[in-house]
Amino acid sequence: MAGRDVRKMSTEEIREKARMIRLETLRLTDICGSGHYGSVFSMAEILAALYYRFLHVNANEPDWAHRDRFLLGKGHAAIGLFPVLADIGFFPEEWLDQYTRFGSPLGDHPDMCKVPGVDFSSGSIGHNLSVAVGMAAGLRRRDSPARVVCLMGDGEQAEGQIWEAAVSAAHWKLDNLVGIVDINGAGSDGDPKDIMNTEPLADKWEAFGWRALVLEDGHDIAAVAGALDQALNAPDGRPTCVLAHTIAGKGVSFMEGGWEWHLGFLGPKDLERAYREVQEGTIG
Amino acid sequence: MSGAGRYVPQPRAPGMSYMDAEMKAAIDLSESRVGDLEDEASWDMAASLGLSQQLTTGRILRELAIEGHEELVVCTADLGRPTQVHTFGRAYPDRYFNFGIAERNMIGAAAGLATVGFLPVISNYSFFLALMGLENIRNDICYPGLNVRMIGTHSGIAMGFYGTSHHCNEDIGALRALAGLTVMAPCDGNAIRAAFRWTMEHEGPIYFRAGRGRETPVYEEEPSWWIGGSNVVREGRHATVLAIGNLVAASVGAAGLLAEEGIELEVVDMYSIKPLDRAPVRRAAERNGFVISAEEHNVSSGFGSAVAEVIAEEGLHCRLHRIGVPDEYSLLGPPTHLYRHYGLDAEGVAARVRAALDDA
Numbered sequence: 001m002a003g004r005d006v007r008k009m010s011t012e013e014i015r016e017k018a019r020m021i022r023l024e025t026l027r028l029t030d031i032c033g034s035g036h037y038g039s040v041f042s043m044a045e046i047l048a049a050l051y052y053r054f055l056h057v058n059a060n061e062p063d064w065a066h067r068d069r070f071l072l073g074k075g076h077a078a079i080g081l082f083p084v085l086a087d088i089g090f091f092p093e094e095w096l097d098q099y100t101r102f103g104s105p106l107g108d109h110p111d112m113c114k115v116p117g118v119d120f121s122s123g124s125i126g127h128n129l130s131v132a133v134g135m136a137a138g139l140r141r142r143d144s145p146a147r148v149v150c151l152m153g154d155g156e157q158a159e160g161q162i163w164e165a166a167v168s169a170a171h172w173k174l175d176n177l178v179g180i181v182d183i184n185g186a187g188s189d190g191d192p193k194d195i196m197n198t199e200p201l202a203d204k205w206e207a208f209g210w211r212a213l214v215l216e217d218g219h220d221i222a223a224v225a226g227a228l229d230q231a232l233n234a235p236d237g238r239p240t241c242v243l244a245h246t247i248a249g250k251g252v253s254f255m256e257g258g259w260e261w262h263l264g265f266l267g268p269k270d271l272e273r274a275y276r277e278v279q280e281g282t283i284g
Numbered sequence: 285m286s287g288a289g290r291y292v293p294q295p296r297a298p299g300m301s302y303m304d305a306e307m308k309a310a311i312d313l314s315e316s317r318v319g320d321l322e323d324e325a326s327w328d329m330a331a332s333l334g335l336s337q338q339l340t341t342g343r344i345l346r347e348l349a350i351e352g353h354e355e356l357v358v359c360t361a362d363l364g365r366p367t368q369v370h371t372f373g374r375a376y377p378d379r380y381f382n383f384g385i386a387e388r389n390m391i392g393a394a395a396g397l398a399t400v401g402f403l404p405v406i407s408n409y410s411f412f413l414a415l416m417g418l419e420n421i422r423n424d425i426c427y428p429g430l431n432v433r434m435i436g437t438h439s440g441i442a443m444g445f446y447g448t449s450h451h452c453n454e455d456i457g458a459l460r461a462l463a464g465l466t467v468m469a470p471c472d473g474n475a476i477r478a479a480f481r482w483t484m485e486h487e488g489p490i491y492f493r494a495g496r497g498r499e500t501p502v503y504e505e506e507p508s509w510w511i512g513g514s515n516v517v518r519e520g521r522h523a524t525v526l527a528i529g530n531l532v533a534a535s536v537g538a539a540g541l542l543a544e545e546g547i548e549l550e551v552v553d554m555y556s557i558k559p560l561d562r563a564p565v566r567r568a569a570e571r572n573g574f575v576i577s578a579e580e581h582n583v584s585s586g587f588g589s590a591v592a593e594v595i596a597e598e599g600l601h602c603r604l605h606r607i608g609v610p611d612e613y614s615l616l617g618p619p620t621h622l623y624r625h626y627g628l629d630a631e632g633v634a635a636r637v638r639a640a641l642d643d644a
Contacts, residue, residue, distance in 0.1 A: 120395075130392025130395075132396060134396020135400055138397040141402075142401070168383055168393065
């Protein structure tokens, strides 16, 4: 499988898009009253690099047959995906103002039937990699240049179905499939390594027949872009899994590195602090 | 198929004989690599699978593919042979996905295939498909409303002595609760053919509940097949059995027994479980003052429960007699013995009809 064109987006431009993702997550959580800050902040650079530099999608034709697919296995981070889809033009930005309100298409988890640009619904952890396997197999049979990317959580690696999917993707040599694991060390009950340790993940993915690319700093935009470029545009006949080491809550000092802000809410004074830190900070 | 290694054909329902079935093998017996056996009582898996005459899935899907349905792909989880779709895989190897024993992955991947324009057909034992895979069917196929066909075979107690773990008396109850899912029960090989052929254009997921393929055939040719439809397979005025699956043939058998006693039994194949055809329920209730449902499923939550909902909602003042497996874990044993025990054969249905008439 050959690669696809890479858009010329500078590190600075990606950084600003990641900042937008964090700012919008703060704003939308304020509308909802609850949000997965930590889960979004850890993947912000990865998501920004994917959508603004690598993925081939068309907001004017959301069902374009040869679009690259993106599946958010860790669906609870959808609050960070929606602002990107709106920014690209899949739906009006005003939709964001009604996030999670009664009748809104935008909920805590993405719904493919309601939200243009969402390639598959998620919410049940561990499902999306299997769906991605089916998509990748089908797209290959259609001789499509489309790639399939599934972003998973580190806690999600404890789901047995992940490994069923891993086996099948390797068996069918789906090198148009890229998995990304956002290793942010935060789950509902704490650090997944303490809850149910699935490390060493790189060894596991390699043993399951995948090419494992370890991304030491998932907030280093150049490094993120390099790993994604290799995964998407330099396939080696195997599916690829990018193991991205990230920091939960990255960008807001009092949220960083803990599981506590996996889910939460900020009152006005703390929200102001968080806004200021995200606005003034320089990540990656 | 006893552990002693000797196959003794079990008493069976009237209809296709063991030898008839063997002569019309569903699969290519040349697949067997056993070679000449010294004892005619010996048999191997290829010969056993050849008895599943009524599992016509692979054959109808090949025909549909030949007719130009390039969107058809088949998924199974190491049950391509027992559910009789491996012939499709031999004809179309790049449209056949065998996931190994990983049902939940299979269901998710089928959903993925559906999103890129294929019509995946999942063929697996009903238990491992509908019960193990319930949450995946719900979230990956039904919630997004994807075009996927599922055929769960060996439903009910058809797995006999393979054990209660393999019995599936709960799939109707579980799947009936999934919004947007059509649930249908083709009762024989011709019904399976019709089921696939006449739902090709349907938008949305469908679950077909099938048997193990050794059922007594009901239809001599492909029956009419509508979502929300039913077929009167035998007319009669004294009582009506609304039946699905194996119980259609059993009820036809019961009608034959009862005819000798002057009782004319109507038998309706209620193949569309969800949505359910309400007209036959209403007709039976109003004409006879009672309704009999018959299924190879737990009477709690199954087809009979769906009939009960119609009776209650429509204010049909009548009794409902539900034939099925009681709300308990089924015994193991040869299937025909189990059918006799649970009253799911012709004699059992006839007895319940007599009792209902006495009670009316």
